[in-house]
Amino acid sequence: MFSYALKRLGLSVAIVSLAMLLLFSMIYLVPGDPAAVALGPRATDAMREALRIKMGLDQPVWVQFWNFFTGAWTGDLGREVLSDRPVAQVVMEQLPYTLALIAGGISWSVAIGIPLGCWAAVKRGSWADRIVGVLSVAVIAVPSFVIAIYALLVFAVSLRWLPAIGAGEPGDLGDQLTHLILPSLAVGLGWIGYIARMVRASMLEVLEAQxxxxxxxxxxxxxxITFRYALTIAILPTVTLLGVGIGQMLSSAVFAEIVFARPGVGKLVYDAILTRNYPLVTGAVLVTTVLFVLINLLADLIVGALDPRVRSRL
Amino acid sequence: MTVLSITDLNVFFSTEGGDLHALRDVSFDVPERRIVGIVGESGCGKSTLINAILGLLADNGRVGGGGIHFEGHDLTRLGPKEMQALRGPRIATVFQDPMGALNPVVSVGAQMRNIQYRSGLSRSEKDAKSVAILQKVRIPDAGAALARYPHEFSGGMKQRIAIAMALLMEPALLIADEPTTALDATLEVATIELLKELQQDIGCSVLFISHHLGVIAELCDDVVVMYAGEVVERGTTRQVFNNPGHPYAARLLECDPARQSERVRLLPTIPGEIPDLRHRPEGCIFAPRCDRRAPACEARQSELPLQTGHMARCALAEARS
Structure with missing residues (x-):
């Protein structure tokens, strides 16, 4: 297991490096002068030139990339334009909120989706199976921002059971959790359906096995038989799918953060794009990429822990 | 003493095209400490028979008459819980495909412990029993094998582990469903010798399913020949192999490559195929493919005794013997 984890970690580092190269190329190839954008239309040529030198834009491309690359690995993502604070610090302030949102979404989908799928497979062909099937398709089909808005209207505005906006009082865990319920449900509801269907399909296949x-x-x-002998195998594709699905969840987190006015990386990127705060956009995207890679690494490690065949293959 | 006695067993499957009569009036005994072979081509109902004995027929299958008597119980009348209690400790099964028969994500030791879940032994006692039986099937370093997973063993070792698991609870009846078909020829011989040795050691009866006539002749005391869900002939191995009474059994034996005395370009075959069991002919089931067809074959056939313990379901059989 240890050597498997080590190899998988090495692969993750390579993936993140490649992602950095791609990201850097995109910034470099986008037309326009970042210094001019940062300083606005009334800046003089001398001011622009000074900022260009300060930002290192006068250096050759490969030096610029090397600086970006080494900087990023050591946690230096540059400074954002508006407040001149380090990008890494700004993103890290927002990251816990997004992490909580994603973790909440995964918790909903796993805690409800896996038992539902398992139940539907064991009771194949029954009314329970059919109801689970119809409900799964229904929640998959509805976009998360629609769910977010209706959840907000019903549970926060009409029924007043749950708070509508914000992330709760800092330091008050209970308050933060109640603020998390609706946004995480909006992010995770579709995934309940995906996971239920995945688990049902692979469970049916495994239950037929010799x-x-x-x-x-x-x-x-x-x-x-159901839980140890069959579900352990049937859950493997779902774990892998969840790892990849985090990407989609991160994008629905942007909607959830905007609808519920929650702080978070999604909201941060959204605001940064509106204010053309490019270093912040780059930094936030890079952090999100690393998060995505790390979650996939975690998914692979879980698969490895569950399936001895995977452990010995790598 | 008879361990397993099957009398006039009928099994049906409901399908979209109507009821499929998979087993018709199947009767035979498995005496104590004997190895009974069941032989027949694919689709003759061997697997259905095993599933009926184990109480694991598919959802659309049902027993429609007849009995399966085992240790004083009629298995066709037992509930799922009582049946479950017999499977494993009293009736154990080794399946055909050793690659797929062991769970890939549960260690060998845990699988063997789970099989002993009703034994009341402690964890270390269970493991000690597992190691003992693994040593008996000659798994090298049996103690370490418990922590390993099925994919770490070769095909032959996996099949020996599957045999070890089946014999772990010292069952009265071992059902072996083509246990050597997936193995190569040398392993096949070794596995069969091992099976025979363990059978004598434990003193269980074996119901051995195969379509390999050589293996049946080598291993079994009695033979049951099945065709299209019916027992067409049964007797001791010697009786059936030396003096087959049913034309199907005779033709099957002729088709065995090992019986060809000289070089032939084409191996003999039985022309035609197994009839559609949804429309079972009223008369002899083999008549459409039989080269000795006679007017008597139009009627439903019953088992005719040829010798003590040797019968054939063929109207022409008695005249021949």
């Missing part, structure tokens, strides 16, 4: 027949032929209890 080793399940063997387990039954040994008279093992149905619960042991």
């Amino acid at each position: 080793h399940i027949r063997t387990a039954r032929a040994f008279g093992l209890p149905e619960n042991l």
Whole structure:
């Protein structure tokens, strides 16, 4: 397991480096002078030139990339334009809110989706199976911002059960959690459907497997067969899917953060784009990329922990 | 003493095209400490028979008459819980495909512990029993094998582990469903010798399913020949192999490559195919493919005794013997 984890970590570092190269190329290739954008239309040529030198834009491309690359790995993402604060610091302030939102979304989808899918597979063809099937498609089909707005209207505005906006009082965990319920549900609801369908499909496949027949032929209890012998295998594609799905969840987090006026990286990027705060956009995108890669690494490690065949293959 | 006695067993599957009569009036006994072979081509109902004995018929399958008697129980009348209690400790099964028969994500030791879940032994006692039986099937370094996973073993070792698991609870009846078909020839011989040795050691009866006549002849005391869901002939291995009474059994034996005394360009085959079991002919089931068809074959066939313990479901059989 240790060497598997080590190899997988090495791969993640390579992926992040490649992502940095791509990101840098995109910034470099976008037309326009960042110094001119930062200083506005009334700046003099001398001011622009001074800022260009300060930002290192007078250096050759490869030196610029090297500076960006080494800077990023050491946590220096440059300074943002409006307040001149370090980008890394600004992003890190917002990151916990987004992490909480994503974790909440995953929790909903896993805690509800896996049991539902498992139940539907075991009771295949029953009314329960059909209801789960219809509901899954329904929640997958509705976009998360629609869910966000309706959840806000129903639970916060009409029923007044839950707070409508913000992330709660800092330091008050209970308050922060109540503020998390609606946004995380908006992010995770569609995933409940995805996961239920995935788990149902792979569970049905695994339950047909020869080793399940063997387990039954040994008279093992149905619960042991369902959860230890079948679900452990059936859940593997779902874990991988969730790792990739984090990307989609991060993008629906942007909507959720805007609708619920929550702080977070999504809201940060949204505001940064509106104010043309390019270093902040770059830094936030890079941090999101690293987050995505890390979550995929985690997903792979979970798969490795569950499946001995994966451990020994790498 | 008879361990397993099957009498006039009928199994049906409901399909969209109507009821499929998968087993018709199947009767045979598995005596104590004997190895009974079931032989027949694919689709003859071997797997259905196993599933019926184990109480693991698919949802659309049902037993429609007849009995399966095992240790004083009629298995067709037992509830799922009682059936589950028999599977494993009293009736154990080794399946055909050793690659797929073991769970890939549960260690060998945990799988063997789980099989002993009703034994009341402690964890270390269970492991000790597992190691003992793994040593018996000659798994090298059996103690360390418990922590390993099925994919870390070769095909032959996996099949030996599957046999070890089946014999772990010292069952009265071992059902072996083509346990050597997926193995190569040398492993096949070794596995069969091992099976025979363990059978004598534990003193269980074996129901051995195969379409390999050589293996049946080598291993089994009695043979049951099945065709299209019916028992067409049964007797001791010697009786059936030396003096087959049913034309199907005779033709099947002729088709065995090992029986060809001289070089032939084409191996003999039985022309035609198994009839559609949704429209079972009223008369002899083999008649459409039989080269000795006679007017008597139009009627439903019953088992005719040829010798003590040797019968054939063929109207022409008695005249021949």
